[in-house]
Amino acid sequence: MxxxxxxxxxxxxxxxxxxxxxxxxxxxxxxxxxxxxxxxxxxxxxxxxxxxxxxxxxxxxxxxxxxxxxxxxxxxxxxxxxxxxxxxxxxxxxxxxxxxxxxxxxxxxxxxxxxxxxxxxxxxxxxxxxxxxxxxxxxxxxxxxxxxxxxxxxxxxxxxxxxxxxxxxxxxxxxxxxxxxxxxxxxxxxxxxxxxxxxxxxxxxxxxxxxxxxxxxxxxxxxxxxxxxxxxxxxFSKSQASEDFVTVDEGPFAGGTTQHVSKIRLHLDQWYDQDSRYHREATMFCPVHAEEGLVEGTGENMGDSSGMEEHGCPAHTEEHAREYGKVGHSQKSARAREDGSPLMIRRDFDATDDDRASLHFLSLQETIGDFVETREAMNGTDVAGESGVGQRTNNGILQYMTVERRGNYLLPPRDLRALPPARPE
Ligand code: HEM
Structure with missing residues (x-):
């Protein structure tokens, strides 16, 4: 229109x-x-x-x-x-x-x-x-x-x-x-x-x-x-923690949560122009997904789950690095789950700020430590050096992104959201 x-x-x-x-x-x-x-x-x-x-x-x-x-x-x-x-x-x-x-x-x-x-x-x-x-x-x-x-x-x-x-x-x-x-x-x-x-x-x-x-x-x-x-x-709902899971459960800030925000610049020329669909599925999700053709189009066909646990992807990250020479972003990140639940809720969005493609990554978790743990899992430093997996190449989506800024926040419960003191009554 x-x-x-x-x-x-x-x-x-x-x-x-x-x-x-x-x-x-x-x-x-x-x-x-x-x-x-x-x-x-x-x-x-x-x-x-x-x-x-x-x-x-x-x-x-x-x-x-x-x-x-x-x-x-x-x-x-x-x-x-x-x-x-x-x-x-x-x-x-x-x-x-x-x-x-x-x-x-x-x-x-x-x-x-x-x-x-x-x-x-x-x-x-x-x-x-x-x-x-x-x-x-x-x-x-x-x-x-x-x-x-x-x-x-x-x-x-x-x-x-x-x-x-x-x-x-x-x-x-x-x-x-x-x-x-x-x-x-x-x-x-x-x-x-x-x-x-x-x-x-x-x-x-x-x-x-x-x-x-x-x-x-x-x-x-x-x-x-x-x-x-x-x-x-x-x-996918199975890849998100619940709001209960990410909520601070005791003390004056009970009912609150923490937020990490990063500004990530995207470099997608190679992702689309040189890399294959197989590579995109393998590095975003897991090599099994690419091998077995589990992802149709954008992945809507997977319903409410990216199929991480179902296909044993997180547990086989090292083995996949050796066998396929690449590992998936979701696969690595899902290693940080606790009793089947991811540690964070992701509420990120894309952006054209400064006329560059970027992503404002915004996640909520009970503690910033939960974010750190997940990000370490996503880094995949432990598998870098296996076959063709480098620190950033073939290592999930690390090659296609640069983190430019990071910030941490406390989201207090609603009744303390206006300029809270550090130690509310
Ligand atoms: C360019 C930036 C990013 C893009 C495009 C991206 C995209 C995706 C996609 C498509 C999935 C699989 C679908 C899903 O499960 O929701 C996923 C999973 C996930 N990503 Fe990212 N992601 C990005 C950055 C990050 C960052 C910075 C983190 C922080 C640690 C992260 C953490 C996760 C987690 C925890 C999962 C779910 C793992 C699980 O199933 O347990 N992602 N991401």
């Missing part, structure tokens, strides 16, 4: 979210009207304690996999005051978040969001974070990477199927718009939290192919229906 000026609707909306701001938003509203989205409840007390309780509100596909919202925004923000936040500032920030919750129902169509705080934020308090909360400074996580570290005070993650909802929520948080979906915003973050960085993105069938006109991905190669640039479905 094109608008009256001949710009395809999808092209217009996609760049609008990446650009953001009130001009881009009003251009969208002028051309397409505002989406018809239900408001959230008047009484917010029924909302869950967990900010990250999204799954029960999001749609599921025919196999029961949770379908992530299509448009995402990560707003990295800094606290503007000196020293510690005041009660007045906490009330202002909490009112702004409540405004979002009243304006849009929690759903794909409406809005889901979280706010998390960095180790740098918590440094302003005399007390350390309580025992049981594992929130170290971010660090390099492989011998071959040199990431920069994100040290804003906080990050707000906004997501919706409607780019316009994400954009409007951002404008309302910044104080540039006083009503949201017809609801009066009681407050904004303005004067308390200001933007340090802005990262937008998308995930879902069709979006990567529509956004392939950037560096790092060969034009016309990403399958039309792929939800991510690398061409395969992600987030």
């Amino acid at each position: 094109s608008d009256q000026r001949g710009i395809p609707r999808r092209t217009f909306l996609k760049s609008a979210v990446a650009i953001g701001g009130s001009a881009a938003l009003s251009a969208c509203v002028d051309r397409f009207g505002a989406p018809d989205v239900d408001r959230g409840p008047e009484d917010l007390s029924a909302l869950p304690d967990r900010q990250h309780a999204w799954d029960e509100f999001l749609s599921t596909d025919d196999h029961g996999n949770v379908v992530p919202p299509r448009h995402h925004l990560l707003l990295l923000v800094d606290y503007e005051g000196d020293g510690r936040p005041t009660e007045g500032e906490r009330e202002q920030v909490e009112s702004a978040f409540r405004g979002l919750e009243r304006a849009y129902e929690r759903s794909n169509d409406g809005l889901v969001f979280t706010v998390g705080y960095t180790p740098a934020y918590f440094e302003r308090f005399d007390d350390d974070l309580p025992g049981g909360v594992d929130l170290p400074e971010p660090e390099a996580m492989a011998p071959f990477e040199e990431p920069a570290f994100d040290t804003p005070d906080a990050a707000v993650h906004l997501a919706s199927d409607h780019g316009q909802v994400v954009m409007a929520a951002e404008e309302a948080l910044k104080g540039n718009q006083s009503t949201l979906n017809g609801v009066e915003m009681p407050a904004s973050l303005s004067g308390v939290l200001s933007e340090a960085d802005r990262r937008s993105g998308f995930v879902g069938a069709g979006l990567p192919a529509e956004n392939d006109d950037v560096a790092g991905v060969p034009e016309g190669e990403v399958p039309e229906d792929a939800p991510l640039y690398m061409g395969f479905k992600s987030n």
Whole structure:
């Protein structure tokens, strides 16, 4: 569908979210009207304690996999005051978040969001974070990477199927718009939290192919229906931990979780132009998947499981390295499971920020240690040196990605989400 000026609707909306701001938003509203989205409840007390309780509100596909919202925004923000936040500032920030919750129902169509705080934020308090909360400074996580570290005070993650909802929520948080979906915003973050960085993105069938006109991905190669640039479905429900599993279960931050965010640059020219479909299936999933032709198209045929345990892939990683000269990303990562459950929930999305194909990897886990353990499993350093497997070549998807930035956050429970102290009462 094109608008009256001949710009395809999808092209217009996609760049609008990446650009953001009130001009881009009003251009969208002028051309397409505002989406018809239900408001959230008047009484917010029924909302869950967990900010990250999204799954029960999001749609599921025919196999029961949770379908992530299509448009995402990560707003990295800094606290503007000196020293510690005041009660007045906490009330202002909490009112702004409540405004979002009243304006849009929690759903794909409406809005889901979280706010998390960095180790740098918590440094302003005399007390350390309580025992049981594992929130170290971010660090390099492989011998071959040199990431920069994100040290804003906080990050707000906004997501919706409607780019316009994400954009409007951002404008309302910044104080540039006083009503949201017809609801009066009681407050904004303005004067308390200001933007340090802005990262937008998308995930879902069709979006990567529509956004392939950037560096790092060969034009016309990403399958039309792929939800991510690398061409395969992600987030099978058996490959995700449950929200219970990743939740901090004791102490003042019980009900919270930790979040790791990395900015990963993708290099997919070779992936699509030189490497075969066999290689892509083997290195994304597992050599058995390539040998036995288990993955059709993007992998929708696999239902709710990427078939890791079912085909003995994690347990045979070393053997596969010797036998096939390559190992799979999922295969290696699945070695970090505990009683059959992965240690993290992945809520990542692709991006065209800086006109380069990238992926904002966002994961939730009870402790950052769980992330470290999974990333070590994914590194596959133990199998590098076997047959043709190098530190990065034929070693899952490591050759096609460069981690440029890393950041760690604590997502407090909802009642502590506004500028929490390090040791809440
Ligand atoms: C370019 C970046 C990445 C892409 C395109 C990607 C893609 C995928 C895909 C397609 C799968 C298999 C489908 C599924 O099980 O959901 C998968 C599994 C997985 N990935 Fe990634 N991934 C990326 C980076 C990472 C990173 C940085 C981590 C962090 C450790 C990670 C951890 C995992 C885990 C834990 C699994 C599931 C393993 C299991 O089944 O237990 N991935 N990924």
